Amino acid sequence: MNNNWTKFIKNFQSYLKIERGLSQNSIDNYTLDIEKLSLYLTENQIDKSPITITEEIVQEFIYDVSKKVNPRSQARIISGLKSFFNYLIFEDYRVDNPLELIEAPRLGRKLPDTLNIEDIDNLINAIDLSSNEGERNRAMLETLYGCGLRVSELVSVKISDLFFDEGFIKVTGKGNKQRFVPISPLTQKYIEIYKKEVRPHLPIQKEFGDTLFLNRRGKQLTRAMIFTIIKDLAKKINLNKTISPHTFRHSFATHLLENGADLRSIQLMLGHESITTTEIYMHVDRKHLNQVMQTFHPRNK
Structure with a gap:
């Protein structure tokens, strides 16, 4: 890669x-x-630095990219490059x-499949509890669904983040922002079983002494491992839905909304920076809006 670019990227x-x-x-x-973008310039023998590159060249690059990737990836590349050049303006x-x-392709907000309560129960019931990993997996899935965590948040939960007496766990989200999320007695119970009966028997590595969920080698789990666990359970119960750890978070928000929770509370629990992100869940279930109208509008009294 061109040295000019390396320095600015660093x-x-x-x-x-x-x-x-x-x-x-x-x-x-x-x-x-x-x-x-830098690679595109090298391949096409275009000698431009981040400071001298022109709109025309960037446009040709975006056109080239659009033939190779889907609209979602294209939109992400445009957004990433915009941030980079805004940074260069900011630094003079x-x-x-x-x-x-340059317009990014317009994307409909893609909603993940939602699991209903029965799906979630079936997935969790399919876990083989005779193995140590089974107890751990049950505790993890109950935490994903019960607290609406991102997968990156789940794998980094610490024992010192559990405030069970107060009924909360401390979660470190995007950009190291911390929030407290309520945790139900049921989820607490499954975590306690894993923590007391399974975790002490693992060869815990020193640097992961405070990490709650560990693999059999006593290290923090990877996000990929959580994906695999969930995919395997879905296969086991012949669930014909595309699911990932995020599906549990999405279902957490949807089920709260369907049962009458307000968006602001859901936003705080999910740790969304902006309520517009939380509003995606409004598209899931319009019945809810009808109930709100019937219950709260004075003309319906």
């Missing part, structure tokens, strides 16, 4: 980490988008953003 990574508090995962995604390296006039 500085941008520091900015994302220190100024914006982004996770390594998000920083890697941004970096990948910029590297794609450039006065304009070459992506200013």
Whole structure:
């Protein structure tokens, strides 16, 4: 990769980490988008730095990308590059953003499949509790669904984050933002069983002494491992839905909404920065709006 680009990418990574508090995962995604552009320039022997690249060249790159990736990935690349060039403007390296006039493809908000209560019960009942991993997996899935966590939040829950006497767990979300999420007595019970009966028998690695959910080697679980556990259970019960750990989070929000919870409370529990993200769940079940109208509008009294 062109040295000119490497230097700017490094500085941008520091900015994302220190100024914006982004996770390594998000920083890697941004970096990948910029590297794609840099690689395009090298392959086409275009000698331009982040400071001298023009709108026309970026436009040709986006056109080239659009033939290779789906609209969702294309929109992400455009958004990532816009952020990079905005950073260069912010640091006084450039006065304009070459992506200013480039439109990202319009995307419908893609909703994951939702599981109903019966699906969730069937998945959890399919766990083989005769193995140590079974107790752990039950506790993990109950926590995913019971607290609406992201998979990255689940794998990094610490024992010191459990405030069971108060009925909460402390969750570290995107950008290291912390929030307290209520946890039901049932979920607490399954965590306690795993914590007391299974976890002490693992060869716990020193640096993971406080990490709640561990693999059999006593280390923190990977996100991929959680995906695999869920996919295997879905196969076991012949569930014909596309599901992932996020499906449990989505179902948590949908079921709360269907049972009359208000969006602001759901937003706080999910740790959404903006309520517009939470509003996606409103598209799931319109019945709820009808009930709100019947219950709360004075003309219906």
